[in-house]
Each structure stands twice: as structure tokens, then as C-alpha cells.
Amino acid sequence: MPLVGCKKQAPPPAMPPQSVGFVTVHPHALVLNTSLPGRTDAFEQAQVRPQVGGVILKRAFEQGADVKAGQLLYQINPAPFQAAYDQAKAQLLHAQAAALSIRAQLDRYKPLAAAHAVSRQDYDNTLSSAKEAEADIAQAKANVESAGVNLAWTQVRSPIDGRIGRMLVTPGTLVTTGQTTAIAVVTRLDPIYVDVNLATSDMLRLRRELANGQLQKTGDNAANVGLTLEDDSQYEHKGALKLSEVVVDPSTGTLVMRAQFPNPDHLLLPGMYVHAQIAEGVNPNAITVPQVALQRNSKGDPYVLVLTGEDKVAICLVQVDRAVGGDWLISKGLKEGDRVIVEGIQKIRPGAKVKPVEQTADRSSAAHAG
Incomplete structure (x- = not known):
């Protein structure tokens, strides 16, 4: 086959x-931007504490209202301080009257001492008494001024313009001088600060890129800062960097940078969590x-x-x-x-x-x- x-x-x-x-x-x-988490901080905040002790007689503000510097907040019972002030004024009048008598005696002794009609010792004693009377007047005036300051401090006034918080003490409460608990807190909300933490590695990178020309500053807008709120909405006003700390936190390796934002509507409140967008510059290539x-x-x-x-x-x-x-x-x-x-x-x-x-x-x- x-x-x-x-x-x-x-x-x-x-x-x-x-x-x-x-x-x-x-x-x-x-255009390069760095987004950094941060928190808002008050531009000014005054924790009001009593400068004299006594019983609160009345509250003179509305809780949560805007107050002006010098506006009355609380009235402390002024009676004992008014009495001390009146007593100090009476002591001043007494010292002035005593000084008037000594000064008249000194005026009479002066020509007599020159004519040897009175002893030199009597003249010197009268002169010394006149000087002591002048010192008593100065001391009495200081006591009147001190008593007047204490009397004025019975009217607790706002030290700054701002918005006052809730009532922390009620009428009838006894307050003391130098107590650690504030009786009111006044916060200035416009403008407001935003503090963010920048890693040192990012800081070094930015400085290096700017130094070698890789990044170009965006003119006047180089320091502008935008803001994103907690609900991811964009804050309508732009802020500006105002300062950065000169010391790095060794525990976190970060540097605190502070931006200032206008806050005319008081939308931003101290303690809010936000994201700041810092304009670094422009990378041309x-x-x-x-x-x-x-x-x-x-x-x-x-x-x-x-x-x-x-x-x-x-x-x-x-x-x-x-x-x-x-x-x-x-x-x-x-x-x-x-x-x-x-x-x-x-x-x-x-x-x-x-x-x-x-x-x-x-x-x-x-x-x-x-």
C-alpha cells in the first residue's frame, strides 16, 4: 500500500x-494651590472678670447681642465702695484744712525767724509740719483716686466691641476680685483668623521651588487664601496670610500659619473646622x-x-x-x-x-x- x-x-x-x-x-x-485643614479663631476675645468683689445687682445686656466698648454689662453693689470714696474725700478735706493752718503759721514764723524773734528750732519744726501736711494731702488725693477707681469698677463694662455670649452669672451672685471664672465673654467676629498647620516638608518644597524659579509668584494675589466650609461650600470672601510661627512644633513637624478673613455677616464663628486654599504660585512648565x-x-x-x-x-x-x-x-x-x-x-x-x-x-x- x-x-x-x-x-x-x-x-x-x-x-x-x-x-x-x-x-x-x-x-x-x-496654578498650584495647597489645601490645608484649619480652625477659625477670634480676632479679639475678652473674658470679663470682676475687678472688685460684691453682689451682682443687675445685668444690663441681651445675651448674644452686639455690644460696644465701654457698654455696661453688670452692676455690682456700689454701696461699700461709695462709702469708701466719701471717706477718702473727707480725709482729703481734713488734710487740706490742717495744711492751711500749718502754712499760715509758717508764714508768720518766717519774718520772726529772720528777726530772731522766734527760735530757729520752732521755725524748723513748723516747716517740717508744713511739708508733712503737703504729704498728707498727696496721700489723701491718692486714696480718693483709688476709691474712685474701685467705685467705677462696680460697673462692669465691655472692654472691646464684639458679640457677647450667654449670661454666666445672675443678679444676686457674689463675685470676688481676681476670680478665675469669667462673668461674660465678648468676642470680636469681624475680621476673623484661620489657623492652619503646614508640614515642614511642604514649606521647604515651596521655598525651594520659588528659589529656583520653578514657581512664580502671582503678584499681589500670592498671599491670597480661599476658604471651604464644613458643608463643602466656598466662603465668598478672600483672606490674606498675616503671619507664620517662627518655631516648628517638634511633636507634629508642622508650622502654624494664620490668615485673616473679613466676616461682615458673622458667618464664621471661632472654633469652626475649615479648609484653607493657599495660592502657591504658577508652574509655567x-x-x-x-x-x-x-x-x-x-x-x-x-x-x-x-x-x-x-x-x-x-x-x-x-x-x-x-x-x-x-x-x-x-x-x-x-x-x-x-x-x-x-x-x-x-x-x-x-x-x-x-x-x-x-x-x-x-x-x-x-x-x-x-
């Missing part, structure tokens, strides 16, 4: 290149890629997949600065014209030839959102 020869089978057809979406890197100007493009290897190093001139996949290690919206800001590793793969990443491997399809910004954002 003749042998039948084996037919050689044709190889399977090659798979077509995998389609991938890419975006082309173009450096562009990017920022390179950003959609967040979906960034991958990490087994060592945790970030990288992106790029297309070579032959439309092959290559790995490109990068350095990431921060997230900006839906993108990553790349500080090193990419240059203008690089084609970064943003779609079909899971279906390709380095070295594979692919079919590139350029993506628009809208499509790449949609791919990231998906």
Missing part, C-alpha cells in the same frame, strides 16, 4: 496589534497625566507606559509631585511630546507593538472616571 505523505499545517494568523489610547504630553502653565495612567512596580516606584517611535510599549519611571484634580503632576521622567498610554493598559505588556489612538482630554477623563 502506498504511503500517504503528511500535509504541513499553516501557522495561525498573527493577532492584530492591541488598540490603546494615549495622550501627548505638553507642558503648560498650572507643568507636566500632568491622567491619574489612570500612573502605575507602580513591585518596589512601589511610580511609572507610566509610553509609546516608542515604532508604536511599541515601554516603561518610563517618573517622579510624582501631587494630585491636581483628576491628574498627577509629574516632576521628573516625562518631556514634551511623550505619548502616555491611558486606555487599554491591562491588555498590553512592555515591548508589545500596539495600535495607538490619541485621546482627547475629555475622553481620557472619562476613561479615568470609569
Whole structure:
């Protein structure tokens, strides 16, 4: 029987290149902002305490109302202080009367002493008595002034303009001099401070970028600060940085920065949790890629997949600065014209030839959102 020869089978057809979406890197100007958590703090706050002791006779303010500096808040029983003031005035009159008598005697002794009609000792004693009388008058005047101050302090007045809180003591309460418990708290709400904590690493980065020209100050707006409230709404007024602490907190490694905001409607209250957006400046040659493009290897190093001139996949290690919206800001590793793969990443491997399809910004954002 003749042998039948084996037919050689044709190889399977090659798979077509995998389609991938890419975006082309173009450096562009990017406004950079740092969002920092913080809390509001009163511009001024006075904890009112009594300067003299006594019984509160009446309250003269409405709780939660706006008060003016010098406005009466409480009346302490003035009777004992009025009596002390009247007594001090009487002692002054007594000292002035005694001084008048001594001064008249001294005026009579002066020519007699010159004529040796009275002894020098008598004249010196009278002169000494006149000086003591003048000292008694000065002391009496000081006592009157002190008694007057204590009498005035029976009227507890607001030291600043602001809004007063709830009533902390009621009429009939005995208060004492120098007590630690406040009897009223007055807070000035407009303007208001916002204190935020900035990590020292961020502070060093900002200073370094400004020094080497990577960031350019935005003119008069460089120190402007925006504010996001607890309900994610934007505060309508802009603030400005006023100061930063000169000492870093060693326990947290942060630096306190303080911004001042206008608060005409008293929407912001001390102690509120907010987010401050600090305008750092403008990066004139920022390179950003959609967040979906960034991958990490087994060592945790970030990288992106790029297309070579032959439309092959290559790995490109990068350095990431921060997230900006839906993108990553790349500080090193990419240059203008690089084609970064943003779609079909899971279906390709380095070295594979692919079919590139350029993506628009809208499509790449949609791919990231998906």
C-alpha cells in the first residue's frame, strides 16, 4: 500500500496589534494651590472678670447681642465702695484744712525767724509740719483716686466691641476680685483668623521651588487664601496670610500659619473646622497625566507606559509631585511630546507593538472616571 505523505499545517494568523489610547504630553502653565485643614479663631476675645468683689445687682445686656466698648454689662453693689470714696474725700478735706493752718503759721514764723524773734528750732519744726501736711494731702488725693477707681469698677463694662455670649452669672451672685471664672465673654467676629498647620516638608518644597524659579509668584494675589466650609461650600470672601510661627512644633513637624478673613455677616464663628486654599504660585512648565495612567512596580516606584517611535510599549519611571484634580503632576521622567498610554493598559505588556489612538482630554477623563 502506498504511503500517504503528511500535509504541513499553516501557522495561525498573527493577532492584530492591541488598540490603546494615549495622550501627548505638553507642558503648560498650572496654578498650584495647597489645601490645608484649619480652625477659625477670634480676632479679639475678652473674658470679663470682676475687678472688685460684691453682689451682682443687675445685668444690663441681651445675651448674644452686639455690644460696644465701654457698654455696661453688670452692676455690682456700689454701696461699700461709695462709702469708701466719701471717706477718702473727707480725709482729703481734713488734710487740706490742717495744711492751711500749718502754712499760715509758717508764714508768720518766717519774718520772726529772720528777726530772731522766734527760735530757729520752732521755725524748723513748723516747716517740717508744713511739708508733712503737703504729704498728707498727696496721700489723701491718692486714696480718693483709688476709691474712685474701685467705685467705677462696680460697673462692669465691655472692654472691646464684639458679640457677647450667654449670661454666666445672675443678679444676686457674689463675685470676688481676681476670680478665675469669667462673668461674660465678648468676642470680636469681624475680621476673623484661620489657623492652619503646614508640614515642614511642604514649606521647604515651596521655598525651594520659588528659589529656583520653578514657581512664580502671582503678584499681589500670592498671599491670597480661599476658604471651604464644613458643608463643602466656598466662603465668598478672600483672606490674606498675616503671619507664620517662627518655631516648628517638634511633636507634629508642622508650622502654624494664620490668615485673616473679613466676616461682615458673622458667618464664621471661632472654633469652626475649615479648609484653607493657599495660592502657591504658577508652574509655567507643568507636566500632568491622567491619574489612570500612573502605575507602580513591585518596589512601589511610580511609572507610566509610553509609546516608542515604532508604536511599541515601554516603561518610563517618573517622579510624582501631587494630585491636581483628576491628574498627577509629574516632576521628573516625562518631556514634551511623550505619548502616555491611558486606555487599554491591562491588555498590553512592555515591548508589545500596539495600535495607538490619541485621546482627547475629555475622553481620557472619562476613561479615568470609569
